Amino acid sequence: DTGVSQNPRHKITKRGQNVTFRCDPISEHNRLYWYRQTLGQGPEFLTYFQNEAQLEKSRLLSDRFSAERPKGSFSTLEIQRTEQGDSAMYLCASTSGREDQPQHFGDGTRLSIL
Amino acid sequence: QKEVEQDPGPLSVPEGAIVSLNCTYSNSAFQYFMWYRQYSRKGPELLMYTYSSGNKEDGRFTAQVDKSSKYISLFIRDSQPSDSATYLCAMMGTGRRALTFGSGTRLQVQP
Numbered sequence: 303d304t305g306v307s308q309n310p311r312h313k314i315t316k317r318g319q320n321v322t323f324r325c326d327p328i329s330e331h332n333r334l335y336w337y338r339q340t341l342g343q344g345p346e347f348l349t350y351f352q353n354e355a356q357l358e359k360s361r362l363l364s365d366r367f368s369a370e371r372p373k374g375s376f377s378t379l380e381i382q383r384t385e386q387g388d389s390a391m392y393l394c395a396s397t398s399g400r401e402d403q404p405q406h407f408g409d410g411t412r413l414s415i416l
Numbered sequence: 417q418k419e420v421e422q423d424p425g426p427l428s429v430p431e432g433a434i435v436s437l438n439c440t441y442s443n444s445a446f447q448y449f450m451w452y453r454q455y456s457r458k459g460p461e462l463l464m465y466t467y468s469s470g471n472k473e474d475g476r477f478t479a480q481v482d483k484s485s486k487y488i489s490l491f492i493r494d495s496q497p498s499d500s501a502t503y504l505c506a507m508m509g510t511g512r513r514a515l516t517f518g519s520g521t522r523l524q525v526q527p
Contacts, residue, residue, distance in 0.1 A: 306459075333513065342424065344504050344517030345460065358514065393459055395515075402467070404450055405515060407459035 304328070306408035308394050314414045315384060322380045323411040327396030334377050335395040335405060336369055338362065345393050351377060352399065381413075389415045419443050422505055422518030431527050435492040439505035439518045442486065446507040446516070449481050451490045454502045454520065463503075464490065495525045 307326040315321050327334045332353050337345035348367070349359045353374035363369075366385075371377040381388055391412050395405040422439045429435055437451075448467055452460035464479040466472045472479045478491040488507075492499055502520040 308459075335514065337515075342519065344420075344422075344506070344519050345515070346517070347514035350513060360514075401448070401510065404448075404462050404465040406462060407452075409457075409459040412457070 306394055306396055306406055308392075308408040308411050310411055311409065312412045312414070314416065316416050317384055317386060319384055320380065320382045321384060321413065322378055323392055323413075324376060324378050325394030325396075325408060326376045327394070328406060331396035331398055331406075332374065333397045333399045333405075334371055335397075336377070336379050337393040337395065337407075339391040339393055339410070340389075348379075384413075384415050386415050389413055417442065418519075419516050420505060420507060420518040423521055424519055426522040426524055428524045428526060429495055431495060431497060431525055433495050433525075435490075435495050435499070435523060435525075437490040437492075437503050437505075437521050437523070439488050440486055441488075441507055441516075443507070443509070443516070444483075444486070445509040445511070447510050448508040449479070449488050450506040450508075450515070451477075451479055452504040452506060453499075454504055456501075460504055460506075495523075497525045497527045499523060500525050 335350040336348040339345040351371040391410040393410045395407045451464040469483045476493045480489040505518040506515040
């Protein structure tokens with residue numbers, strides 16, 4: 303069990319640029335989640351996948367955000383035309399999907415918009 | 417009003433003290449309750465995971481859930497400086513798979 307892996311750990315970009323983050327879940331976990339966490343707040347749900355299907359999207363996920371999980375393994379989260387308000391920690395979590403199994407988180411990607 | 421309320425702290429205690437951390441919630445559909453620990457610039461690390469009401473103990477940690485009062489607690493016995501972190505409560509309903517988090521309580525254990 304190597305844990306949830308996220309890359310890059312830190313991304314600095316100028317406003318208006320596009321950014322893409324990657325998440326590799328724990329192997330054999332079929333559910334994968336994206337959350338966003340701002341300073342002093344708890345994580346907020348963005349979206350989740352079961353295998354390759356995106357099953358739910360939060361209202362926080364504006365049309366500038368897109369997530370994919372093409373083969374049901376790793377996932378990418380892309381933000382287009384970044385804005386100052388996108389500065390946050392983007393966290394990925396995975397679980398086997400059974401209700402008695404909790405979500406395990408990666409260490410996140412910290413996005414800083416200049 | 418937020419669905420999950422948690423006192424942000426900071427909570428400062430001496431080493432060896434018993435720590436009590438709490439969350440209240442408003443959504444009666446929540447059935448699964450979790451406590452995560454988060455160190456600075458790291459992801460949340462699962463500490464406790466409970467279903468419905470009752471108590472669960474794991475080493476120095478005890479989680480309590482009172483669904484009738486919509487109140488959950490985490491107790492840490494014999495607190496250590498290494499316990500200094502932000503503690504997040506999280507909850508989930510049976511139909512929905514996303515977690516709803518509190519804002520976190522920052523704990524400082526003084527040596």
